[in-house]
Amino acid sequence: MATHCIFVKKDKNGIRMTIEKIPLHKLKLDPNNVRFRHIKEKLHDDEMEDLVWSENDTKKLYQSILASGGLSEKPFVSLKNVVYEGNRRVVCLRKIIKNIKEGELKDVNSSRFNTVECEMPIDDIAPLEIDILKARWHVSGKKEWSxxxxxxxxxxxxxxxxxxxxxxxxxxxxxxxxxxxxxxxxxxxxxxxxxxxxxxxxxxxxxxxxxxxxxxxxxxxxxxxxxxxxxxxxxxxxxxxxxxxxxxxxxxxxxxxxxxxxxxxxxxxxxxxxxxxx
Incomplete structure (x- = not known):
């Protein structure tokens, strides 16, 4: 099993990561995702999916994933398959599978989207470390949030x-x-x-x-x-x-x-x- 490390804090060892292939239906959207922080009510997975899908950038990403035949970047998930990073990508994959089943994408093979290669920590991660990682990816990193x-x-x-x-x-x-x-x-x-x-x-x-x-x-x-x-x-x-x-x-x-x-x-x-x- 190939592993690599992500270093979060100077006073700690790196977070050991591995690549896992996970069935799409087992991946769960993150209720603590930045998009939902202003919503006081607890959201169900399908409600989170609808909110992510309503964003214009999600629909653009959907077309990009379809054109390339899969994801170019792996989602980062918890040991319990909660998507810490990559919720938009997972929503796009769900929509692709749904549209294949409903006959809207007749020439697309669902096997290319049903299983997702994900980065997963070997050990559990503290909530603070997760938040610092998200900040590095999306606040000051190359995949900036709004x-x-x-x-x-x-x-x-x-x-x-x-x-x-x-x-x-x-x-x-x-x-x-x-x-x-x-x-x-x-x-x-x-x-x-x-x-x-x-x-x-x-x-x-x-x-x-x-x-x-x-x-x-x-x-x-x-x-x-x-x-x-x-x-x-x-x-x-x-x-x-x-x-x-x-x-x-x-x-x-x-x-x-x-x-x-x-x-x-x-x-x-x-x-x-x-x-x-x-």
């Missing part, structure tokens, strides 16, 4: 795993400012959704990510709790009405202008009407 998912993972490392900014910086190979921005923007998103449960859309993250692109708005929000509450209120009331999230970055032009701020904060004022005064 900005939202990268930030969510940094947030988890800080809040749920108890890592400091310095430790995250070392493990994930990001600079300290990047770690701070990812964490803080996601934290504000969580706080916003708690303040406005009727608008609990994780995609509001883009508004706060834009804030941290320029220090004027960032400093204003950070200096006073009331400023943060006002900013939440303006997002909820859809005052950033032109390009949406990118309006929050350009809000720096309105903020120091008294007349523009008076217009923006008026009952009928918006980003668009205030920018006409700047």
């Amino acid at each position: 900005a939202l998912n990268r930030a969510g993972h940094v947030y988890d490392l800080y809040h749920n795993r108890g890592l400091s900014y310095e430790e995250i910086q070392a493990y994930v190979q990001m600079n300290k400012n990047q770690v701070f921005v990812h964490h803080r923007a996601y934290q504000l998103t969580v706080e916003y959704m708690e303040a406005y449960p009727d608008d609990a859309d994780i995609k509001r993250f883009s508004y706060f990510a834009e804030v941290y692109c320029h220090r004027t708005v960032k400093n204003w929000i950070e200096e006073d709790e009331r400023n943060k509450e006002l900013f939440f209120e303006w997002i909820h009331d859809k005052k950033f009405d032109d390009l949406g999230s990118s309006d929050t970055r350009n809000f720096r032009f309105i903020l120091p202008n008294k007349l523009a701020m008076k217009e923006f904060t008026s009952k009928t004022g918006t980003y668009t009407s205030a920018m006409k005064i700047v």
